[in-house]
Amino acid sequence: MEITKMNKNEMVCYGTDGSKLVGDVEKVVFPKTCLDVQKIINSSNNIVPRGSGSNLVGACIPNNSVVVDMKKMNKVTDFESAGTSGKVFVEAGVTIKELNEKLKAVGFEFPIFSDECSTLGGMVAMNSIGYMGGYGRIKDWIEEIEFVNGRGDILNISKSDLSDVCGMEGITGIITKIKLRIVPVVEKSISLFQTQDINEIWPIIKRLKLDEGIVMLRFYSPFVSGLLGFPEKYHIIIGFNSDRGRIKGQECKNILEKIKKNYYYLHSKNYYDSEDAEFFFDRIKEFVDFLDRLQIPYFGDLHLGIIYPFFRDDREKVEVVKMINRLNGKPGKYGIGMIRKDRLDVLQKKIIQRVKLRHDPFVKLNKGKVVDFFGVEEGKVEGKNKGDESTDNLIQDRLEESNQEDSKSSSVEDIETETEENKLLFETPEEKMEGFIKKVEGKESEVNGLDKEIEKFAGQVAMGIVEKGDVGKVVMDDNLDRKPVEISKSDKDWINKIMLNKVDEDDKGEDKNED
Numbered sequence: 001m002e003i004t005k006m007n008k009n010e011m012v013c014y015g016t017d018g019s020k021l022v023g024d025v026e027k028v029v030f031p032k033t034c035l036d037v038q039k040i041i042n043s044s045n046n047i048v049p050r051g052s053g054s055n056l057v058g059a060c061i062p063n064n065s066v067v068v069d070m071k072k073m074n075k076v077t078d079f080e081s082a083g084t085s086g087k088v089f090v091e092a093g094v095t096i097k098e099l100n101e102k103l104k105a106v107g108f109e110f111p112i113f114s115d116e117c118s119t120l121g122g123m124v125a126m127n128s129i130g131y132m133g134g135y136g137r138i139k140d141w142i143e144e145i146e147f148v149n150g151r152g153d154i155l156n157i158s159k160s161d162l163s164d165v166c167g168m169e170g171i172t173g174i175i176t177k178i179k180l181r182i183v184p185v186v187e188k189s190i191s192l193f194q195t196q197d198i199n200e201i202w203p204i205i206k207r208l209k210l211d212e213g214i215v216m217l218r219f220y221s222p223f224v225s226g227l228l229g230f231p232e233k234y235h236i237i238i239g240f241n242s243d244r245g246r247i248k249g250q251e252c253k254n255i256l257e258k259i260k261k262n263y264y265y266l267h268s269k270n271y272y273d274s275e276d277a278e279f280f281f282d283r284i285k286e287f288v289d290f291l292d293r294l295q296i297p298y299f300g301d302l303h304l305g306i307i308y309p310f311f312r313d314d315r316e317k318v319e320v321v322k323m324i325n326r327l328n329g330k331p332g333k334y335g336i337g338m339i340r341k342d343r344l345d346v347l348q349k350k351i352i353q354r355v356k357l358r359h360d361p362f363v364k365l366n367k368g369k370v371v372d373f374f375g376v377e378e379g380k381v382e383g384k385n386k387g388d389e390s391t392d393n394l395i396q397d398r399l400e401e402s403n404q405e406d407s408k409s410s411s412v413e414d415i416e417t418e419t420e421e422n423k424l425l426f427e428t429p430e431e432k433m434e435g436f437i438k439k440v441e442g443k444e445s446e447v448n449g450l451d452k453e454i455e456k457f458a459g460q461v462a463m464g465i466v467e468k469g470d471v472g473k474v475v476m477d478d479n480l481d482r483k484p485v486e487i488s489k490s491d492k493d494w495i496n497k498i499m500l501n502k503v504d505e506d507d508k509g510e511d512k513n514e515d
């Protein structure tokens with residue numbers, strides 16, 4: 001393992017990330033093996049794992065921490081292929097660009113393209129989404145993870161336990177190796193749909209979402225369309241993993257390159273800040289109407305239901321975040337990090353705390369990120385070592401500590417529901433729901449309050465926050481499963497009309513088949 005002396009400028013780089021917050025670095029280490037990582041975890045109390053620092057939420061800002069730069073763990077160690085399917089083993093410091101360059105040489109690709117400098121470790125930690133939303137999140141592509149948790153245990157995490165690591169933003173341990181599914185490279189093609197009337201967008205999207213051959217449904221406001229060189233109208237860019245689209249070859253590649261650089265086009269007009277609001281489909285329209293009224297530029301991924309508004313000024317952002325909350329939007333892509341801890345509700349926080357404490361009871365990793373542990377953050381575990389006390393007791397102490405801290409800062413409403421929520425963490429969603437229903441049946445007088453609780457809980461289950469078999473783990477970034485859908489002939493005809501730009505006036509806006 002290398003511990004390199006840094007000059008002042010290099011230290012400044014390690015103190016910041018895409019959020020532009022700045023913290024202090026104690027030292028930077030460059031592990032080369034899983035055992036190096038284990039050594040670091042066993043010998044330090046304040047550790048920040050780091051890929052390329054491209055996250056936008058302060059997820060790897062140090063606070064006098066040992067920064068673990070994963071870039072020297074950069075090997076693609078194995079590759080298996082059988083016909084049209086393949087698997088690849090990558091170390092956590094390999095970037096998505098490097099991986100795809102290597103895979104291209106053997107006719108394969110990994111389809112979740114994030115920012116090209118992002119490392120696979122960072123992408124797994126953030127549960128990244130590619131710009132082609134139809135491929136889902138990286139979690140859907142992981143077979144196995146090699147991981148050193150905050151206790152210093154080397155673990156092989158299989159599919160059923162991915163939520164302990166994937167999307168946890170490096171607060172439970174350090175990912176060292178990942179086994180990923182890959183696909184053969186297929187020539188992509190695209191079609192464009194443009195309109196001046198926003199109301200034409202929604203019925204078209206509803207239909208296109210049914211087509212499994214479509215891997216990208218990008219939506220652009222007129223202003224952002226203009227920045228990309230299109231007419232200033234609403235645009236849907238429809239991407240296919242085949243030659244079904246009208247635009248192919250180099251022209252298609254040029255447009256896809258532009259799409260990858262969306263952020264830079266907006267930055268060039270001083271729109272440096274953005275949000276990533278994920279909604280149920282029916283809410284998107286209301287949100288987009290609101291953005292149009294405020295003349296706020298945006299683009300969206302309509303496969304995943306995420307809209308990205310961009311801001312030049314904090315006042316606009318405050319108003320937009322209020323609207324996102326009102327419409328029950330949740331952070332869709334950027335993660336939580338240091339700057340969005342207020343976006344988690346009490347139940348989500350409790351679930352994350354539980355997983356965190358299972359893997360990192362001494363709170364060594366990414367202190368102050370995602371969820372707070374007040375007593376521990378102030379250094380109460382200083383000097384304690386693994387084995388000083390039974391871990392289970394420790395976990396219980398920490399939970400009680402954090403419950404006490406939470407209740408100090410909670411509103412009266414929070415305090416009243418606290419005990420019930422903790423109890424609920426041990427029940428499956430079905431048990432929880434049954435419990436609520438029994439209460440409702442038994443106590444007419446409490447029906448109103450309980451109705452609200454049922455509604456809230458059902459909403460959380462529906463949003464994928466809690467799933468059967470996942471209680472006690474975090475699935476905050478999960479998406480609802482997309483089940484294969486049969487497409488009717490009339491839907492296919494309609495989609496083909498759009499592809500060939502043959503939608504005539506009579507067809508527009510006509511919602512023939514209710515989905």
Ligand SMILES: Cc1cc2nc3c(=O)[nH]c(=O)nc-3n(C[C@H](O)[C@H](O)[C@H](O)COP(=O)(O)OP(=O)(O)OC[C@H]3O[C@@H](n4cnc5c(N)ncnc54)[C@H](O)[C@@H]3O)c2cc1C
Pocket residue numbers: 017018048049050051052053054055056059060070092093113114115117118119120121122123124125126127128129130131169170171173174175176263264333334366
């Ligand atoms: C221009 C631009 C475009 C972007 N486009 C996308 C996009 O399309 N999709 C998307 O999802 N995101 C996107 N992002 C956000 C960012 O690229 C992702 O969050 C990415 O996953 C971060 O990877 P990284 O290697 O830079 O991780 P870092 O920023 O270094 O770290 C992110 C988090 O992961 C943790 N971490 C890093 N490595 C490890 C490891 N080995 N083990 C455990 N924890 C680790 C860190 O502690 C931190 O909490 C974009 C950002 C920019 C600036």
